[in-house]
Amino acid sequence: MKKQKVILTTKEKSELFGEGVITVILLLLLNLSIIILLNLAVLNDPRLENGIFFLKKTITFANGMHLWSWQRLFVGVMLVGDAIVVYWRLIRRYRQMQLRHVIEELHYIADGHFDHRIPFVVKTDLQKVIDSINALVDSTVASMEEERQIEQSKDDLITNVSHDIRTPLTSIIGYLGLLKSSELNEDQAKYIKIAYDKALQMKALAEDLFEYTTLRSSTNNKLVLAPLHVNSMLEQVAAGFELEAEKKNIAFNVVTRPRDLVIDADAKMIVRMLNNLISNALKYGHGATEINLIANKVNNKFVELRVENNGEQIPKKSLQKIFDRFYRVESSRNLKTGGTGLGLAITKSIVDLHGGTIKCQSTSELTSFIIQLPLNSPKAK
Incomplete structure (x- = not known):
């Protein structure tokens, strides 16, 4: 990693220059006010004036030179003090800008750019912070790998x-x-x-x-993308479960908006995804009378697929874990209702491969699995 100094932007340089100008103006006004007040004090107090004259005669420098102008000495001292204050203000603001740049770099890394490191070299204790951050990122990346x-x-x-x-x-x-x-x-x-x-x-x-x-496994799996007519697919999937649904007195409702909706997707995987969700509804949607398969086009960019049933509500504590592998809402693993606990995990993997998202919402009236897929899926990996 190539080390470099913090390079200020044009805006930051302007801020620094403005800070210096304002500080100088305020200090000059302060100096002028002090000099005027001291002059007034000397003029109004003869004893103070005599004391200053005595000091002028007594204080001598090399070659017998006397201090004849106390104002010049005082002004000189104030100018030195002013220079120190201006430097302190500017260096303080500069270090604040350095810190701002470090924070921006840290946010960039936190956004997922783990191959990036903070490249700055500074001459303050901030360098220890930078080195610690880079070391922490290295350690985190190594742990993740x-x-x-x-x-x-x-x-x-x-x-x-x-x-x-x-x-x-x-x-x-x-x-x-x-x-x-x-x-x-x-x-x-x-x-x-x-x-x-x-x-x-x-x-x-x-x-x-x-x-x-x-x-x-990204190395073994590839998407086979092709145009997929959504309404026809939903009707075919529903037809495959009609006999099982009739035995449980459950009716299918298929709605697609618009009816000619077409997406680019892997048909085999999408069907497997829907099969898992419908099987899940038939097994665990106790008391359900209908299963809704709904597809809506959203903003000409996405399609939203919803698999809904009006059966028993899923507990809130289970919603966060429902897509974890081997997790089952119903803890009893029997043959009648039991699966492998991988159906929803497989479903989420299929959605992820298509660059989409999936979530589950459950109330006493309706349990919905909501999938959002791009109309044009990413290329096969």
Whole structure:
């Protein structure tokens, strides 16, 4: 990093010059006032005048010179004092400007430019602050990189393990399926069914783990962008859940404004995202009678997708953690309502890949997952 002095802007130089001019004018006025008051005091007090005359005769310098003008001496002393005051004021303001530049650099780093360092060299204790800030940023960046590598190692481990166990699980499920279809007594059928259901649950977990870590890996994942007709997609997704929704007496409502709304997105990922949200509503939206799939165009820049249900409210304490991996609002992990706890984490990863945002709002009347995606998604990474 190349070190440099703090370079003042034209505006700051003008401020510094103005500070000096104003200080000089105020000091001259003060000096003039003091001299006038002293002259008046001497003229009105003969004893003071005689005392000054006595000092003039008594005080001698080299070569026998006398001090004949006390005003000149006093003015000289005041000018020296004025110069010290002007210097102190200007250097004080200059250091304030230096501090201002350091704070601006610090804000720039805090905005996410962690490869930047404060390059200034100053001759005050502020240099210790600058060096400490740079050292702290270096330490923070190193910690972030170490944490990223640890997280990447964990994701790679999960990806490899989940990938490796899917093949034997498929074989186990196949053999258990054959056993289920054979003639068994009541106990055998019961235990085979339990083993079969548990194997299916384990396979679902392995597949979700594999997908989640794949989505998080920027090196392995790429978006396949194409124009996507939003209304047709929402209707097709809703049709895929009609039978399950009818069993629970839940109706789908699809609304798109405008109806010909088209966005650039990865259709496969967007459908997976919506499937996760709808499955979540069907599993946990207890008491719901309708699920709304709504798409609105916003400011010709974004599309807002809303997946809503009028079922049971999500507790406020759960809203902050709802997109964390393995987090479930319902703590009981059973086969009837239980998932892997990765559905919403996968959903958020898909939204992030498209450069969008997602949030959840829940009241006693409505629970809404609100997604905002750009009409023109970023290029595949």
